[in-house]
Amino acid sequence: MNRMLRELGLTAMIAAVVIVPMFGLHLDSENGFLEISTNWFQALTFLAAALALRATVLLSHKFPRPKIKHQAFRVFVDNPEWSVWAGRVMIVIAIALPFLPFVDRRLLDVATLILTYVAMGWGLSIMVGMVGLLDLGYAAFYAIGAYAFSLLAVDYGWSFWAALPVVIAVCCLGALIVGGPILRLRGDYFAIVTLGFAEIVRLTLINWQSLTHGPDGVTGIPRPSVFGMATFNMGEEGLPQFSDWLGIGHDPMQRLIFMYLLLLGFALLVMLLIGWLRRSTFGLAFEAIREDEIAAQAMGINRPVMKLFAYVMAAIIAGIAGAFFAARQGFVSPESFNPMESFIILSIVVLGGMGSRLGVVIAAMVLIGLPELFREFAQYRMLAFGLALVLIMIWRPQGLLAHRRPTQTLTVDKD
Amino acid sequence: MALLNVENLSMVFGGLVAVDGVSFRAEEGKITSVIGPNGAGKTTLFNCITGFYRPTSGKIICRTHGRDFDLTGMAGHHIVRQAGIARTFQNIRLFPAMTVYENMLVAEHGRISALATLNPKRYAHEVAKSRALARSWLERMDLFPYANSRADALPYGIQRRVEIARALCTSPTLLCLDEPAAGLNHTESEGLAKLLLRITKEFNVSILLIEHDMQVVMNISDHIVVLDYGRRIAEGTASEVSMNPDVIKAYLGEDAHAA
Amino acid sequence: MEYLLQQLINGVTLGAIYGLIALGYTMVYGVLGMINFAHGEIYMIGAFLSLMGFALLGALGLPVAVVILLVLLAAMIITGAWGWSLERLAYRPLRGSPRLVPLISAIGMSIFLQNLVQLLQGARVKTMPPMINGGVEVMQRASDGFTVTISYTQILLWVVTVVLVSIFAYLIQNTSLGRAQRAVSQDAVMAEYLGINSNRTISITFIIAAMLAAVAGCMVMLYYGVVDFYIGFLAGMKAFTAAVLGGIGSLPGALLGGLLIGLIESLWSAYFSIEYKDVVAFIVLFLVLLIKPSGFFGRPSVEKV
Structure with a gap:
């Protein structure tokens, strides 16, 4: 008991030094004059909260509680039957979603955005989950894809479907050029350098005005046509309007639904690709590299080529997602691709469990959907992401890094 | 020579x-x-x-x-x-989170060329072949009962044998x-x-x-x-x-x- | 010639700030072998605390020297406490985990701190009027009267950097702390057996790193007088580049790397393009890691088989 009080006293002292100035004082520089105001109530509240937290932790050390909740969680997440069924139900819901009566423009728009992030989360999980390389600059390829399409469409009049192969080629080439040298780096250096790469891309987008339209971004990006058969763009020559083409009444929802279904199709393709990769010999090679690079090489795995392969595939997925993003928004600017964007995608992968396809979907719904639907959360969003990353690393890193289901099992047949 | x-x-x-x-x-x-x-x-x-x-x-x-x-x-x-030429390591280097069987199958990647994956029929054939090989090494090295356990959960002596079996799967x-x-x-x-x-x-x-x-x-x-x-x-x-x-x-x- | 000299003076000043932050990266790396990604945020917090100090004490009418000294001390102590808490809450529970686990935690902490300060202090840029005016005129260009000046703030910044770095360097080299740090970095478990409290050693390292970052933050307030919640990211990346350039783990390397990055940045902005000045640091980082990852004074790391 005495020891606990001493610990609490120490915590109180340090917490006071940490919390009181930053939480109790508020700076404001109103038209050049620095003003400082106090908010002692806020400081004391947080101080009390910190102490209460510390006391709870100290008490919980004294009375270890049974880990029932944790077990229940694991049963849900790790049970193959469960997650397969949950996945199937989700796919059915996702396909039916745009046609449900209560779905309005806003919800559909958010759902489309979520799908973009789900696809990117799966793409990044090739790098982070399978190969075990922390890519902090994933938004770079998202940006390259978005800009490649936007510039081709706006400045050169290409259609979405004609530009898509170019987007893929540009991302592939970019990943080969950048990935070749940097994939040789050690894990933590690789992470920082990818972050630097994303910053270089973003700063170039801002400053290379003659190519990229500069900090104001690209506007007037056309919507994708219905595979070259009909269009949603008003006044576009050559193609019939979608509603006329089908002979139905005009409804702006049609365009949103089409966009949603496009993204859904893309996400499902990525899902199949990830599933195939995991079960294929490439999946084994990726995982072997993650588990032990040296031993992987000793088993005949070409480390540099396999890493590059994963990097290129992840880049292409991000690039296509970027093109869809640009087409959906009709507008892109360099600020859509700041480092936070990479961190958001990383959070989705980490929170979703680095190998789990279903986990990424749930994480994307929580991390993207909630703040979009409840605007009042939006300003706390990044705060919560940051905290969540730390807490997950403390509580369940094994669940994310190593808690995996075998992709191959040997069936024992008695003969 | x-x-x-x-x-x-x-x-x-x-x-x-x-x-x-x-x-x-x-x-x-x-x-x-x-x-x-x-x-x-x-x-x-x-x-x-x-x-x-x-x-x-x-x-x-x-x-x-x-x-x-x-x-x-x-x-x-x-x-x-x-x-x-295949090798093992002084301080055992298995792929810890993977099962013994998966450890064996990593050799499969080295054997199947990237081009073969584009040809589904040949790919399936190659995969079946290397799985049979992994299986036979597991049997020959008396590791069959451990096939589906995680590599890092096994006793030290077994891990040694798994590492040798894994190296043999590359057909050295x-x-x-x-x-x-x-x-x-x-x-x-x-x-x-x-x-x-x-x-x-x-x-x-x-x-x-x-x-x-x-x-x-x-x-x-x-x-x-x-x-x-x-x-x-x-x-x-x-x-x-x-x-x-x-x-x-x-x-x-x-x-x-x-x- | 005169213009170049002025750029060199500015570059050295900038370099001193990067060097101070880079020391924190290098010290933590030396002991724990991890990149403390949130260190840039600690520097940002140091700058905010200094600004609060100047705002509070500036109104009391104390002599400028006393104000600066008090603010510097207070900022160092409080930022030191932030550094300690950071390690205690986000890194200590992860001892012995695979390399990427503390790195992800550090990224989480970096995002968290950035947004915490944004929520508490607002997103708007905070400015402060200069505390010290004037400077020494070094020379004048005959043709157009361009004067090369060293401002008093710059001189103060150099002096403070040299004095504080010397004090901490003395502490690290000549007390048991330095030995403990080296022991913990070699083998934390063995160090424990030999009676070294490795947790305390690591904590002290984080506190010193945070204090040096606070010095950088305080100096930046005096020199530029501008701060917002986002300054930690770029400064952190550049200082990390400096630490790598100097050879991560090496204290003199961090200072030298900082100076070089400062010089490169100021010369690049002066002669080539100010728009791409932030890109340069990243390109230097690429090149160093690809060509000589051990930097100037670092030990080359061999892949252990």
Whole structure:
């Protein structure tokens, strides 16, 4: 008991030094004059909260509680039957979603955005989950894809479907050029350098005005046509309007639904690709590299080529997602691709469990959907992401890094 | 020409000469052992042969399936796939979160060319073949019951065997084992010695062995190379080597003769 | 010539700030072998605390020297406490985990701190009027009267940097702390057996790193007088580049790297393009890691087989 009080006293002292100035004082520089105001109530509240937290932790050390909740969680997440069924139900819901009566423009728009992030989360999980390389600059390829399409469409009049192969080629080439040298780096250096790469891309987008339209971004990006058969763009020559083409009444929802279904199709393709990769010999090679690079090489795995392969595939997925993003928004600017964007995608992968396809979907719904639907959360969003990353690393890193289901099992047949 | 020919091999790190002009041969169908006190350069020699280090000078030629490969400067994965040299590590390096069976199947990746994955029929055929191979090695090495357990959950002795089985899944002509008996008890290392003999005689895989357990080395080696301070100080059969005064000196120290 | 000299003076000043932050990266890396990604945020917090100090004490009418000294001390102590808490809460529970686990935690902490300060202090840029005016005129260009000046703030910044770095360097080299740090970095478990409290050693390292970052933050307030919640990211990246350039783990390397990055940045902005000045640091980082990852004074790392 005495020891606990001493610990609490120490915590109180340090917490006071940490919390009181930053939480109790508020700076404001109103038209050049620095003003400082106090908010002692806020400081004391947080101080009390910190102490209460510390006391709870100290008490919980004294009375270890049974880990029932944790077990229940694991049963849900790790049970193959469960997650397969949950996945199937989700796919059915996702396909039916745009046609449900209560779905309005806003919800559909958010759902489309979520799908973009789900696809990117799966793409990044090739790098982070399978190969075990922390890519902090994933938004770079998202940006390259978005800009490649936007510039081709706006400045050169290409259609979405004609530009898509170019987007893929540009991302592939970019990943080969950048990935070749940097994939040789050690894990933590690789992470920082990818972050630097994303910053270089973003700063170039801002400053290379003659190519990229500069900090104001690209506007007037056309919507994708219905595979070259009909269009949603008003006044576009050559193609019939979608509603006329089908002979139905005009409804702006049609365009949103089409966009949603496009993204859904893309996400499902990525899902199949990830599933195939995991079960294929490439999946084994990726995982072997993650588990032990040296031993992987000793088993005949070409480390540099396999890493590059994963990097290129992840880049292409991000690039296509970027093109869809640009087409959906009709507008892109360099600020859509700041480092936070990479961190958001990383959070989705980490929170979703680095190998789990279903986990990424749930994480994307929580991390993207909630703040979009409840605007009042939006300003706390990044705060919560940051905290969540730390807490997950403390509580369940094994669940994310190593808690995996075998992709191959040997069936024992008695003969 | 022998299966493995090491000629005048040297490896220098900064100013430290870890391997100093070593030459020896490993014959096909034989067990060749490399012994020597700690720090004699045995593992460095292994790392040069298996492509993890690029030697400072000297040659390593490997004759596999009638073709000669110069291993110096060959990429590590090519050494496994083309020259057919597989290895294990002093401190076991399994893929810990993967099952034993998956550990075996990693070799599959090396065997199936990237192009083959584009042809579904051939791919399925290749996969089936390598799965059968993994299965047969599991059976031959008595590892079948452990196939679906996580590699890091197994006892130490089993992990050693898994690592050897995994290396065999690459269908090597030469298997390089870095202290496979380390940490095994007496019964286990006797079992290991029998297993190694079986691998050479029955499964036709030659072995290059680094080992400290003299009982294992003396009982099964056809040929022994002794290193000390990076140099080869003796070479020969078990009885020749154990009589050699230089070897005795290296192991027991300068005073051994006087005593 | 005169213009170049002025750029060199500015570059050295900028370099001193990067050097101070880079020391924190290098010290933590030396002991724990991890990149403390949130260190840039600690520097940002140091700058905010200094600004609060100046705002509070500036009104009291104390002599400028006293104000600066008090603010510097207070900022160092409070930021030190932030550094300690950061390590205690986000890194200590992860001891012995695979390399990427503390790195992800550090990224989480970096995002968290950035957004915490944004919520508490607002997103708007905070400015402060200069505390010290004037400077020494070094020379004048005959043709157009361009004067090369060293401002008093710059001189103060150099002096403070040299004095504080010397004090901490003395502490690290000549007390048991330095030995403990080296022991913990070699083998934390063995160090424990030999009676070294490795947790305390690591904590002290984080506190010193945070204090040096606070000095950088305080100096930046005096020199530029501008701060917002986002300054930690770029400064952190550049200082990390400096630490790598100097050879991560090496204290003199961090200072030298900082100076070089400062010089490169100021010369690049002066002669080539100010728009791409932030890109340069990243390109230097690429090149160093690809060509000589051990930097100037670092030990080359060999892949262990």
